[in-house]
Amino acid sequence: MPVALDDHHRALADSVSGLARRHAPTEKTREGFDELATGKRPDIWDHLVRQGLHAMHLPEEHGGADGGLLDLAVVAEQLGRALVPGPWLPTVLTGAILTTLGPEGGAEGPVRQMLGRFGEGATGAAVTTGGLVASPDGDGWVVTGTSGPVLGLPGADEVIVRADRDSGMPLWFRLSPDVGDVDVADGIDLTRAIGRLRLDRRVVEPGRLLPTPDPDRLDLVFNTLLAAEAAGVAGWALDAAVEHVRNRVQFGRPVGSFQAVQHKAAMMLVRTELACAAAWDAARAENQAADQRRLAAAQAALTALPSGIDVALECVTLLGGIGFTWEHDAHLYWRRALSIASVAGAEDRWAYRLGEAALAGSRDFSFVDAHALPELRAEVAAVLDEVAELPDDALRSDGWAPARGGARRARLAEAGLVAPHYPAPYGRGAGPEEQAVIADMFAERALEQPTTVIGEWVLPTLLVHGTEEQQKRFVGPTLRSEIVWCQLFSEPGAGSDLAGLTTRARKVDGGWVLAGQKVWNSMAHEADWGVCLARTDPDAPRHEGISYFLVDMRSPGLDVRPLRQATGHAEFNEVFLDDVFVPDACLVSDPGEGWRLAITTLSNERLSMGAQLSHGSALRVRELVESGACAADRDDVLRVLGRSTGREMALAALNLRSVLGRMSGLDVGSEISVQKVFSAIAQREGSRALVSLLGPAGATLDGGHTIDHIGLPAVLFGGGTIEIQLNVLARRVLELPR
Numbered sequence: 001m002p003v004a005l006d007d008h009h010r011a012l013a014d015s016v017s018g019l020a021r022r023h024a025p026t027e028k029t030r031e032g033f034d035e036l037a038t039g040k041r042p043d044i045w046d047h048l049v050r051q052g053l054h055a056m057h058l059p060e061e062h063g064g065a066d067g068g069l070l071d072l073a074v075v076a077e078q079l080g081r082a083l084v085p086g087p088w089l090p091t092v093l094t095g096a097i098l099t100t101l102g103p104e105g106g107a108e109g110p111v112r113q114m115l116g117r118f119g120e121g122a123t124g125a126a127v128t129t130g131g132l133v134a135s136p137d138g139d140g141w142v143v144t145g146t147s148g149p150v151l152g153l154p155g156a157d158e159v160i161v162r163a164d165r166d167s168g169m170p171l172w173f174r175l176s177p178d179v180g181d182v183d184v185a186d187g188i189d190l191t192r193a194i195g196r197l198r199l200d201r202r203v204v205e206p207g208r209l210l211p212t213p214d215p216d217r218l219d220l221v222f223n224t225l226l227a228a229e230a231a232g233v234a235g236w237a238l239d240a241a242v243e244h245v246r247n248r249v250q251f252g253r254p255v256g257s258f259q260a261v262q263h264k265a266a267m268m269l270v271r272t273e274l275a276c277a278a279a280w281d282a283a284r285a286e287n288q289a290a291d292q293r294r295l296a297a298a299q300a301a302l303t304a305l306p307s308g309i310d311v312a313l314e315c316v317t318l319l320g321g322i323g324f325t326w327e328h329d330a331h332l333y334w335r336r337a338l339s340i341a342s343v344a345g346a347e348d349r350w351a352y353r354l355g356e357a358a359l360a361g362s363r364d365f366s367f368v369d370a371h372a373l374p375e376l377r378a379e380v381a382a383v384l385d386e387v388a389e390l391p392d393d394a395l396r397s398d399g400w401a402p403a404r405g406g407a408r409r410a411r412l413a414e415a416g417l418v419a420p421h422y423p424a425p426y427g428r429g430a431g432p433e434e435q436a437v438i439a440d441m442f443a444e445r446a447l448e449q450p451t452t453v454i455g456e457w458v459l460p461t462l463l464v465h466g467t468e469e470q471q472k473r474f475v476g477p478t479l480r481s482e483i484v485w486c487q488l489f490s491e492p493g494a495g496s497d498l499a500g501l502t503t504r505a506r507k508v509d510g511g512w513v514l515a516g517q518k519v520w521n522s523m524a525h526e527a528d529w530g531v532c533l534a535r536t537d538p539d540a541p542r543h544e545g546i547s548y549f550l551v552d553m554r555s556p557g558l559d560v561r562p563l564r565q566a567t568g569h570a571e572f573n574e575v576f577l578d579d580v581f582v583p584d585a586c587l588v589s590d591p592g593e594g595w596r597l598a599i600t601t602l603s604n605e606r607l608s609m610g611a612q613l614s615h616g617s618a619l620r621v622r623e624l625v626e627s628g629a630c631a632a633d634r635d636d637v638l639r640v641l642g643r644s645t646g647r648e649m650a651l652a653a654l655n656l657r658s659v660l661g662r663m664s665g666l667d668v669g670s671e672i673s674v675q676k677v678f679s680a681i682a683q684r685e686g687s688r689a690l691v692s693l694l695g696p697a698g699a700t701l702d703g704g705h706t707i708d709h710i711g712l713p714a715v716l717f718g719g720g721t722i723e724i725q726l727n728v729l730a731r732r733v734l735e736l737p738r
Contacts, residue, residue, distance in 0.1 A: 001273065001671070002235070003070075003077045003228055003280050005660055013074050016053065020082030023047050026329050029085045029191055038184060039155015039193040041123065042086040049121040054088060057096055062112075063119025069221065070283040072096070073228035077279065080232025083332055085191035087123040089225060089340075090152025094124035094160060096221045101211045110174040110208055114158050122157035125150055127175075127197050128218075129343075134163035134171040134204070141171060141204045146183075147197040151343055154184045154193040160210060161197065172210040189339035190332065216290050219297040220282060226340045227279035227300035230308030233337045234272040237315035240330065241265060242734050244319050257737040261318065262730035266677075268314050269729055271307040273674050277653035278303040281363075291361045295649065298354035299363070301344050302646040308337035348639055351646070355638030358618060358645040359625065365652045367660060368436045376434060380441040383415045388445070394481070400571060401484045401526040402453055409450060413479040418450045422463060426475050432659045452478050454485040454523060458531050461548075461600045465589045474529070474550070486527035488518040488551065488575055489598065503577065505534035505547055511583040512536070514549065517576050520717070524560045524573035527553050532577075533598055536591045546594035550586040557581075567711045613651070613679065615712050616686025618644040620705065624693060629703065631695020640689045647682035651675065673725045673733070680722050683715050 004013040023044040032042060048054050057072050058064025065071075072092055079088060095118040101111050118124060129148030134141045143163045153159065159175040175197075187194035242265055245256035255261055278300045285296035312334035316323040323330040344350075387408045394406030403409070412418050420430040420438050430438065442449045452459065455478045462471055477483045494500035503516025514534050524530065530551045537545030553560070557578040562570035588597055621641040624630050630637055658671040687709040691698050698706050716722065730736045 001276060001657065001661060002074075003231060003276050003283070004074045005280070005657065009070065009074045012071065013078050015051075016075050016078040017082065019047060019051060019053075020044070020079060020084050024082060024084045026083055026332065029083065029332075032085065033190045036085050036191055037154070037187060037193055039087070039123075039152070039195075041155070042084075044084060045086050045088070045123075046121075048088060054091060054121060055095070055119045057092060057099060058115055058119050059099070062115040068283075069096070069224055069286040070280070073224055073279055073283040076225045076228035077232040077235070077276070080229035080336065081236045082232075083191060083236070083329070083336060087125075087152045087156065087193070089192075089229060090126070090150075090156070091118065091122075091124045093222060093225060094118070094126045094152075094158065096225075097126055097160065097213055097218060100213055100217045100221070110210060114160070114174060117158055123152065123155065124158040124160070125152040125156035127153065127159060127161040128222075130162075130164065132161065132163040132197070132199060134165050137203065139206050141173075141209075142201045143171075143173075143199045143204055144201050145199060149185050149187075149194050149196055149343070151192055151194050151339075153195040153197060154182050159197070170212060171204075172212055173204045174208045174210060176208070187339065188342075189335045191336065192339070194339075214290075216293045216297065220285060220293045223297045223300040223344060224279060224282040224286075226344050227275065227282055227304030229340055230304045230337055231272065231275040231279045233308045233333050234268070234275045234311035237312045237330070237333055238265070238268045238272050241268060241315040241318040242736070244322075246736060248320075254737045255318075256730075259727070262734075262736050263723065263726040264314055264318060265734055265736060266726040266729035268311045269734060270674050270677050271311050273654060273671075274650050274678065275304040275307040275311075277657050278307075278650055280657060281649070281653040288364070291357065292364060294357045295354065295361070295363045295645075298350050298357060298642065299646050299649045299653075301350040302347065302354055302642065303650045305337075305341035305344055306347060309334070309341055312337045351639040351642035352635060353642065354645055355625075355640070355642030358641055359622065359638075363649050363652065365656050366436060366440065367656060368433050368440070370440070373434065373437045376437050377441060380415075380417065380438055383411065383417060384441060384445055384447060387411050388447075397526055399523065399526055400453060401523050402451060402481050404481050404484065406481070409481045412450055413476065418452070418479040419456075419459065422459070422475075426459075426463070426471075426479060432662070450481075452481070452485070454487050454527070455479075455483075457487065458485050461531070461597055462588065464600055465548075465593070465597050469585065470550070470588065483528045484523065484526055486521050486524040486530045486553065486573075488521055488524070488530045488532035490518060490520045492517060492519050492574075500542065501533055501535060501546070503532070503534040504538065505536045505549065505582070507536070508581070511581055512547075512549065512587065514551070514577045514580045514582055517574065519572075519574045520563070521560075521573045521575050522571065522718075524553065524575050525562055525570075529553060530575070532582075533594050536594075540592065543595045545592050546598075547591045548588040548594040548597040549582050550588065551577075551580065551582055552586075555580045555582075565711070566713075567707050569711075571714070613648055613683055613686070615683040615708055615715060616644065616688070616690050617683075618648050618686070620690055620708070621686075621693075624690070624703075624705075629697065630693040631697070632693040637693055640693060643689065644686045647678075647686060651678055651682060654678065673728045676720065677722055677725045677729070680716050680725075684712055687712055 004010045053075055055064040056067040060066050098111055098115055127147045127150050131147045132143050132145040134143045161173055161175050163171045165171050181198040183196045185194050245261050248255040282296040282300035285293050316330045319330055322328055390407040394403035396403045416428040420428045421435055423429050459475055491501050505512040505514050530553055532549045532551045533546055535545055536547040557580040559576040561574050563572045563574055564570045621644050625637050654675050690705055691709050
């Protein structure tokens with residue numbers, strides 16, 4: 001799914017893509033490497049100017065379209081995907097900085113002058129890399145030093161410069177037209193000019209001084225556009241690699257049919273989606289508060305830019321020797337990814353800055369206005385206030401099961417607030433906006449939204465495939481928490497291979513008799529009912545002849561035995577079914593329809609599990625920072641916090657894009673498996689990083705952090721392993737051959 005979500009931005013993306021194909025094919029770009037390095041404008045520049053793509057973010061009075069950062073991000077992604085050469089990125093970055101300053105010095109002020117020049121098609125560069133020092137000289141300043149490498153500096157028509165002062169406050173100014181001495185550098189990206197600015201006591205008159213930009217806005221603009229371009233690079237690399245492995249034949253088979261290749265391609269998809277989500281999230285922060293801009297800017301640098309490099313490199317490895325030749329375009333995209341990640345600054349620096357920002361606040365991923373749907377808000381508020389006055393008489397569990405019954409839960413179920421997205425009479429038929437408002441109302445009162453746990457996956461299956469009698473019997477009581485569910489799918493010899501199950505169901509008068517063994521069943525020792533897959537036709541193909549049963553967990557012949565895990569806890573079980581009778585009324589749909597029903601259940605499971613982090617969370621790291629109970633230096637801890645926060649923000653951005661994509665009519669089916677894969681990876685990496693901070697304390701049970709790490713298999717196995725999800729992405733989304 002690209003950065004663009006709505007119709008307007010998708011149309012813009014298509015237009016830019018077509019323009020790039022017509023006027024900047026890579027074979028033409030290759031012919032101009034030497035001239036591009038000196039700052040000569042490529043032929044496509046005039047076409048970009050005629051289309052207004054160089055100035056879409058500028059005010060209308062200066063020839064722009066008053067567009068926002070998201071408009072620029074959509075264009076940057078497409079130009080990155082097409083490897084469009086030349087000064088577009090440094091030019092729009094410079095212009096975007098100026099738009100945050102406002103006019104200075106009246107109609108002839110330097111800001112207005114430069115904005116007018118950019119509107120007419122001038123190119124630009126912003127020297128922000130350090131190395132220049134400003135000293136007072138009468139009414140003005142003198143600047144001396146050599147800057148770091150700056151994209152677009154050779155050949156730029158307009159240049160703005162940041163120099164350091166003794167006071168610690170930077171001096172910003174417009175460089176005079178002769179620009180000073182520019183040393184052209186040999187850039188890693190062969191499609192763009194890059195150079196260093198060298199000044200020897202250059203005098204800066206007062207009329208050339210610029211206001212100091214807001215550093216948070218500056219970071220946001222830079223990192224958003226760099227991240228969007230990285231997403232475009234990743235998108236091209238993914239497409240190129242997938243096309244190659246679909247068609248390349250080795251050992252008599254398409255390369256893409258080998259599982260190792262499929263998993264690598266699927267991980268490229270995951271990283272590409274992350275890059276898009278990070279760039280999009282940064283762009284939407286443009287008009288948000290400073291703390292939100294700070295978080296989003298750091299996240300874009302920390303997630304999207306490394307993803308661009310990784311996906312480009314994986315493209316080369318999947319292309320094999322052909323991808324490592326000068327003639328193939330893969331290395332040009334890899335070079336682009338390396339270049340933009342480098343100019344953004346050190347990755348560890350952004351991890352530290354995100355860690356600092358995470359101590360002060362968290363990213364807001366709400367997508368409805370605080371005053372949206374006032375009638376719904378008032379209605380829900382009244383119910384929640386009423387619930388608060390009721391007795392808290394639910395029976396709490398020592399395990400994962402939800403608290404049972406109680407007056408509060410009954411009132412929430414009656415009001416359709418336990419699962420508001422369910423249809424009436426069980427829910428409110430709430431769409432994404434209504435669900436978000438209801439969630440806001442719970443959050444305002446510091447109330448946790450109720451959950452049915454395993455029921456979150458079972459009830460949607462019953463609502464789609466169950467009979468009216470089954471729905472009446474099970475849905476309402478489950479929402480009131482009078483019924484607790486478990487899932488009887490996995491078996492000792494067929495863990496993630498559900499189609500390989502051997503539990504049998506034999507037809508008898510009035511029902512079925514089930515015989516077999518299930519394993520890794522969460523909450524089976526506390527559950528009232530279980531959903532069970534059993535084979536009703538042993539002669540049918542693997543994915544056929546399976547049926548979906550509702551099993552009373554108190555049935556004769558059913559034996560639940562707790563499994564003690566490596567953590568020492570017993571949260572899972574193995575379940576033995578010794579001729580357990582299940583009445584016909586507890587068969588869901590028709591015999592042999594179980595696999596289709598299981599897909600519904602598992603889809604709900606994966607969506608739920610992909611939206612939360614339980615191991616190695618940023619909250620745990622933040623608590624460690626605040627307590628000081630770790631062996632690592634504070635800076636190291638903040639970097640770990642930054643990376644943990646970045647992973648959680650990336651996942652939340654994926655989730656939000658999925659919701660908004662559905663609202664815009666996009667097909668976002670791959671998002672569920674992408675979220676599940678990344679959720680598992682994020683928890684594995686976050687938990688391991690947390691343990692690395694503990695030192696000797698990690699050898700004890702203090703704080704539970706090491707046990708939290710040992711409990712990782714619960715999420716690495718549950719709902720389908722990372723490898724199973726990669727299979728799904730490779731075969732169903734990327735359509736690689738089997």
